[in-house]
Amino acid sequence: MARIELVDLAHAYKPNPAAPADYALRPMSMEWRDGGAYALLGPSGCGKTTLLNIISGLVKPSHGKVLFDGKDVTQLPTEARNIAQVFQFPVIYDTMTVHDNLAFPLRNRGWKESEVKKRVQQVAQMLELTGDLKLRASGLSVDAKQKISLGRGLVRPDVAAVLFDEPLTVIDPHLKWLLRRKLKEIHHELKLSLIYVTHDQVEALTFADQVVVMTQGEVVQTGSAQALFEEPEHTFVGYFIGNPGMNLLDCTLDDGGVRVAGQPLAVSAAARAALSGAQGKITVGVRPEFVECVKAGEGGEGGDHCLDATVTAVRNMGTHYLAEFQLGGATVAAKLRAIDAAPGDAVRLRFPPQRTLFYVNDKRVA
Numbered sequence: 001m002a003r004i005e006l007v008d009l010a011h012a013y014k015p016n017p018a019a020p021a022d023y024a025l026r027p028m029s030m031e032w033r034d035g036g037a038y039a040l041l042g043p044s045g046c047g048k049t050t051l052l053n054i055i056s057g058l059v060k061p062s063h064g065k066v067l068f069d070g071k072d073v074t075q076l077p078t079e080a081r082n083i084a085q086v087f088q089f090p091v092i093y094d095t096m097t098v099h100d101n102l103a104f105p106l107r108n109r110g111w112k113e114s115e116v117k118k119r120v121q122q123v124a125q126m127l128e129l130t131g132d133l134k135l136r137a138s139g140l141s142v143d144a145k146q147k148i149s150l151g152r153g154l155v156r157p158d159v160a161a162v163l164f165d166e167p168l169t170v171i172d173p174h175l176k177w178l179l180r181r182k183l184k185e186i187h188h189e190l191k192l193s194l195i196y197v198t199h200d201q202v203e204a205l206t207f208a209d210q211v212v213v214m215t216q217g218e219v220v221q222t223g224s225a226q227a228l229f230e231e232p233e234h235t236f237v238g239y240f241i242g243n244p245g246m247n248l249l250d251c252t253l254d255d256g257g258v259r260v261a262g263q264p265l266a267v268s269a270a271a272r273a274a275l276s277g278a279q280g281k282i283t284v285g286v287r288p289e290f291v292e293c294v295k296a297g298e299g300g301e302g303g304d305h306c307l308d309a310t311v312t313a314v315r316n317m318g319t320h321y322l323a324e325f326q327l328g329g330a331t332v333a334a335k336l337r338a339i340d341a342a343p344g345d346a347v348r349l350r351f352p353p354q355r356t357l358f359y360v361n362d363k364r365v366a
């Protein structure tokens, strides 16, 4: 297992990149700890695969270095990096048994047969493949074949890292749910360094200790599921994580507070200080889980943290109501335990100050 450092890393597929948009990966530096489980999460085209391929050695970066345990591996080919990889589609030997497929990476490195047997049993048990060990891979379903690919990726204990590129794409939804949790348990047990590319937030948040969120070739935040949910450092993280994502509303600075859709919204002293003199686009963010709905004319004690809005939709989701409101030209979503209003009604929406975040040019300031 290895600590992985990315130092001033950047990559452009086109020659002579000039503008930031010319880069598939914009300049970044970060360190991933030995034995950590990391997910690279972002929409299609944001640069996840480029970053994974730079770590595996399939792509040589145009700038910067990749270090494994302090050793510069940037110019080393994939086979000299001591990594395991699992791809979207199964990569296995159809004519071999499941056992021999799992044993292959170990036998290739000269492991004793008794040790091979022990390790294969351990990995097969974790992936619930024990009953299939004697079967020929060719007769198995695509799900089972992909489990073998996962097993082959996880079987060597001495790799620098195991890299996964959307490995659950072909897996049936129910098994996908089980495997996500399984991978987390396996990580806990085998303590391998895992790097996992996905565009699926549930997959990333279930599997990883740390999620690296990317957009347009840039890493905008690395954090735990809780940090990404509660304290998104960038408006993209607020929007991309959560279902629905964070409410993000344009606002203007006002004496002692801000204005949202022309209405005053009181802010904390800390937020006021952070916003004072801000230049550029100012955005207020509050997650649908934290928005409160009170009747028009009522604001209770927190009246100055309320804004007038109109209900546009209410859906009963079984565990909660998902309500939508019109606030000026913007839409605000709220997940509510109960709602005493119907579409067309005037209400007040309360943004609790401790759950209300502020962004200047998309970066969080308070």
Ligand SMILES: Nc1ncnc2c1ncn2[C@@H]1O[C@H](COP(=O)(O)OP(=O)(O)OP(=O)(O)O)[C@@H](O)[C@H]1O
Binding pocket: 013, 014, 024, 042, 043, 044, 045, 046, 047, 048, 049, 050, 051, 199
């Ligand atoms: N070999 C290549 N040559 C030129 N441009 C490329 C190449 N590979 C990727 N790109 C471009 O680099 C950018 C990042 O692509 P990348 O595949 O890394 O993103 P991704 O987040 O993994 O997307 P996806 O989930 O769709 O694979 C995209 O604009 C893509 O078109």
